[in-house]
Amino acid sequence: MSATATAAAIRSGELLACPVALRRAAPVAAAVSFRMGRSARAGRLAMRVRVVAAAASVEGAEEGKGKKKKRAASGIMKPKPISPELREFVGGAEELPRTEALKIIWAHIKGNNLQDPNNKKIIVCDEKLKKIFGGRDRVGFLEISGLLNPHFQK
Template identity: 75%
Template sequence: MSAPAAIRSGEFLSCPAAPRWRAASMVSVRAWGAAGLRVRAVAVAVRAEAEGAAGKGKGKKKAASGITKPKPISAELREFVGGAEELPRTEAIKLVWAHIKGNNLQDPNNKKIIVCDEKLKKIFGGRDRVGFLEISGLLNPHFPK
């Protein structure tokens, strides 16, 4: 028997014939020297595949839930976003940030502070200045339960 090529980290798992188990397993690999003596035994951990990695290309999408699920919004926020009846919280925050960046409404001395214009004052309860961490909290009343 000839001496096998050294197995480097990751080569065993990238082999097309390598098994893909759902649960973590241990695989023993023995390397033999030229004289037929056992040189070493290497344990390789095979990690479980991520859920959905095996189902690539099947077209299945997970239904939106939580903050990504569209919900009815208040009249003030509806006016701000352009008339949409329902909107996910994530999209509402993106639209607010796009308005802030597009109109240069961040305080030049402290970028964490937002200087509100008339449109933002309507949705932020009339406040002149808002911290960037307060934005999602100030949008909560616009998503009635």
């Protein structure tokens, strides 16, 4: 079977009896679906392969990739008003998503080497962190997000 005949058979949506024909076919962008069923004539199980040309739809899909609608931020990604203490810590922003606040706090912890050397799960608070964490000297890393709750208005 020539490449043009194979391409024509693929474009027509012809059912192929053998998957070997797919391997010999010319490289054409196509969607392949498999279906198992009993053959009416032979009374035995047979597999049919359907190949549908998708060259035109593939080009259309590539063009449409950049046109997805962006959803509005929600949950912890949504910017919310923050308390004056946290506003001073982050540099004066009026609103901030909870995720960004955590990133800024962790950058401060890592940058100033504030993790306990013996137990990295414990953060030793400096003066800036004490203002945010209610005056506590040491905080567990799992407690940080809970201690930020009072700084975000609902």
